[in-house]
Amino acid sequence: AQSVTQLGSHVSVSEGALVLLRCNYSSSVPPYLFWYVQYPNQGLQLLLKYTSAATLVKGINGFEAEFKKSETSFHLTKPSAHMSDAAEYFCAVRRNFGNEKLTFGTGTRLTIIP
C-alpha cells in the first residue's frame, strides 16, 4: 500500500520568501509522486510529477520538488513566494505500474503574508 504524509496543515510565508512544503511517502514498490494545487472552489491542478526519471522535477509557476529515496521525501519548493501562490497543496502517490489509483495527503494550506 502507498501513503503520503504532509507535515504542517498550514504554512505561512512572507511574499518573496522561500516556500517549502513537506511530503514524505511510504510505498512497498517504487512510486510515482505528484504535487497538486487547489485554489478556492476549483478542482485540482497538477504542479509537477516524479516518474523515476530525473530526481529534481520542475513544474509550473516556478515550483520544483526533489525525490529523495533515502529520506522517502518529495518536498515542494519555490524560491520566492507570490501572493498568487496562496492555495491548498496536495501531495499524492501511486504505484509505477498497474492501476493508477492516486492516494492523496491531507493537504497544506499556504498563506502568503504581504
Next chain:
Amino acid sequence: EAGVAQSPRYKIIEKRQSVAFWCNPISGHATLYWYQQILGQGPKLLIQFQNNGVVDDSQLPKDRFSAERLKGVDSTLKIQPAKLEDSAVYLCASSSTRGKGGNEQFFGPGTRLTVL
C-alpha cells in the same frame, strides 16, 4: 480543449434524500474517476472507470452510493439515501490512458454537497 465538466456546482439536501452528480470528462479520455473530498482532507477515490467498465470501486459505500458510465463517456454518481457524513466536495477526474506511468489526471471543479 474543454476541461472536465461537472454539475451542479453546489447542492444542499436534507438527510435521507437522494442526489445525483454528473460529470463529462475531457473528450477522448477513457479513464474516469470519482473522488470524495471531505473538508480538511485530501481527495479519496470512490470509483474508477475504464471506458464503461469499473476498475476499482473498493472504497465506494455500495449500500448508498452508485455510479455508472453507460456509454463510456459521461458519468453519474448517486447517493441514496444521503447521510450527514456525505457532506463533501465530489470531484471528477479523467485521464487518457490507463496504466501509463505518471499519466496525468485532469480534475473538474467539483460539486459541493451539503447534507442537513
